[in-house]
Amino acid sequence: MPKDTFYNLAEEKRMKIYGAALDEFSNHPFKQASVNRIVKNAGIAKGSFYQYFKDKKDLYKYLIDEIYKKKITYLTPTMKNPFDMNFFDLLRDIYASGLKFAKDNPQLAKIGYHMLRDSGQEVFNEVIDEKKGEGIQIYKQILELGIKRGDIRSDINLDMSAYFLFQLGNSLSNDFIEFFDTGEEKQVFNLVEGMIEMLKSGIGKK
Amino acid sequence: MPKDTFYNLAEEKRMKIYGAALDEFSNHPFKQASVNRIVKNAGIAKGSFYQYFKDKKDLYKYLIDEIYKKKITYLTPTMKNPFDMNFFDLLRDIYASGLKFAKDNPQLAKIGYHMLRDSGQEVFNEVIDEKKGEGIQIYKQILELGIKRGDIRSDINLDMSAYFLFQLGNSLSNDFIEFFDTGEEKQVFNLVEGMIEMLKSGIGKK
């Protein structure tokens, strides 16, 4: 929730700030991220920063939201008609989307990575836990859908399964991203494939 | 590697410092952990801290080592005769051990959690990456063992699989720890059970 002053900024300037912020928060967890560095790299005055954003957290929330929105665009195609698809196909698509997102937007992905790790730390749950909760919620919904469709067993622990799928997805996007650089990208997608197969036999209805 | 002065301290005082350190590092990643807070909570003078430890990192390494040693004690029973056991049984035991460790030593587990997330960050790889590497290595070894025993398919990507099992184990210990508090402990162990089953059908030899 930046102030209007931020949105009224010239496109170019706004993007410069945005870029500097991405740079900073993708390389540092929230607490370590430095407003000083951001304003320096953005080429704006210190005071200006606080005219655009209430404080560091305000900017951070904004970025998280942007990540969220962008990530959604990767998901929507497959999520459009979730009821048409087999649960496991849907899940595969979601994971693949996450991987693709991380590959296309490594900085945003890194921020997400830091975000999840910052979660649970004293100061800072508000923003994070909300997003984290939403993420888990999505998995819960498609799990319920899957049960209704008869794709998966109905005796699973919904909360824990949702949490598990959420963590698994994040781990895929965040932890395996380094395998992309080593050219083993295809293998990561194979891993997803394997995972889905495993899940199918694990929670899938026989 | 604290200095002798630390080990020579009266049991009570040493434990007070140890406790304050656990408190700090279990609630903050390394960079954010504050020596100031530690000494305040431990009730010792600032200068004293530096008579016990070379620096912040020294204390940290010490804690990591303690974690490592303690965690090993949870593992050793099952690792004693790794060749006698089916790979999946072994893996189940390892994961269960990790969970038990996390349950018994939530603070240590949390430090381990932060540690893994600090990995890859600029300043601080030395200690961490070594431990992380060792962890992954262990999984690689038991995977190789499993292949030799004929428990698992021989066409898997060893590195990535080891990495995956490592991450999975950590995720179980760290991320699912919160389910312990809500009394759903048994379900977490069930989750492990389910995971093993899934893996069996995923990478197990038919």
Place this chain on the structure above:
Amino acid sequence: MPKDTFYNLAEEKRMKIYGAALDEFSNHPFKQASVNRIVKNAGIAKGSFYQYFKDKKDLYKYLIDEIYKKKITYLTPTMKNPFDMNFFDLLRDIYASGLKFAKDNPQLAKIGYHMLRDSGQEVFNEVIDEKKGEGIQIYKQILELGIKRGDIRSDINLDMSAYFLFQLGNSLSNDFIEFFDTGEEKQVFNLVEGMIEMLKSGIGKK
């Protein structure tokens, strides 16, 4: 190389800081000089200091540069046409200029004094040794000029002679400064006179 923020300061404030810095560095070698004392004496906040200067060394370099620049102004009149003058007259002028500089700017001179002594000490050669080297170089050049002009013998060890003249000049400015306070100023200039005469018979061409 202070930051712009420093130069933008109100004259009065800037001079207060400048004065406090002079005070500190003229009474302490670099390592012992205390930023704390400077800010206290300048009446500014600790944080402000670091808005004006990158760090302690930055301020120091600035002072050294100021000294250098100011000292040059004392020298230039005589150095304008160095080829027109007899070597010994030139040298006398240089030494006299140095003395006059030290008399007019005792604090700056003291800083220079400390600087030369800090030279060769572990941490800090960059700035100092550069200036020191330049100083020696100048003497070397005028020595060469003197030889060309036929004022001095050509069989002298250039490097050592330059070094000697450099040290001699510094000693005059720094060590004899205390005689100024006791009103024996004229005698110091006499000393220079005597020195020149001695040198003439020492390295002058018969």
Place this chain on the structure above:
Amino acid sequence: MPKDTFYNLAEEKRMKIYGAALDEFSNHPFKQASVNRIVKNAGIAKGSFYQYFKDKKDLYKYLIDEIYKKKITYLTPTMKNPFDMNFFDLLRDIYASGLKFAKDNPQLAKIGYHMLRDSGQEVFNEVIDEKKGEGIQIYKQILELGIKRGDIRSDINLDMSAYFLFQLGNSLSNDFIEFFDTGEEKQVFNLVEGMIEMLKSGIGKK
């Protein structure tokens, strides 16, 4: 003036402490010299240090005294019958002795070097200025002797000349020591020779 406890120490231990102290004070001016490092390198307990010496300054005074005593041994042969020698021969011997001392005892010489530079600094005049004064006094005495003998003009400023000779001698020992390492040792002695000749024509009686 170390305490008796120091002198009662076993030769070997005492020398170990002495050596560590030399090491420290030859590499750092007084303020920067670290008692911590000394006790560590000497292999003694922190508390022991303060049982041997009242404080850091106490040890320092002791070292200065030792330097002084040792330096005297280099001088005495030539100073035995000062009245038998021409002033300039005496001076040459004194300077040569100083150089030899510096060459044989580079650490001690370095401490002397630091000492002279520390002189004039707030905290610390007591010890230093005393020794410095004594040094100058010696030159004054031989100057007076030289006048009586008729070797030098009687109209010179005694104080300033003594000071000058003192500084010159120190400069030779301290500043030109680096030329020793580069094998230009002989040239330094030549420099002394040249200096004496110059002085002769400067203050010598025609």
Place this chain on the structure above:
DNA sequence: GATGAATGAGTGTTCATTCAT
């Protein structure tokens, strides 16, 4: 006589935020 644990003021530096212009 020897020890080494304890101390607290000191070091330089970074920080997010405020506010007058």
Place this chain on the structure above:
DNA sequence: TATGAATGAACACTCATTCAT
């Protein structure tokens, strides 16, 4: 609206010295 100077608390770490054992 934009600026950037001002701030003081926080940071990790070092120090010479004391003192109980």
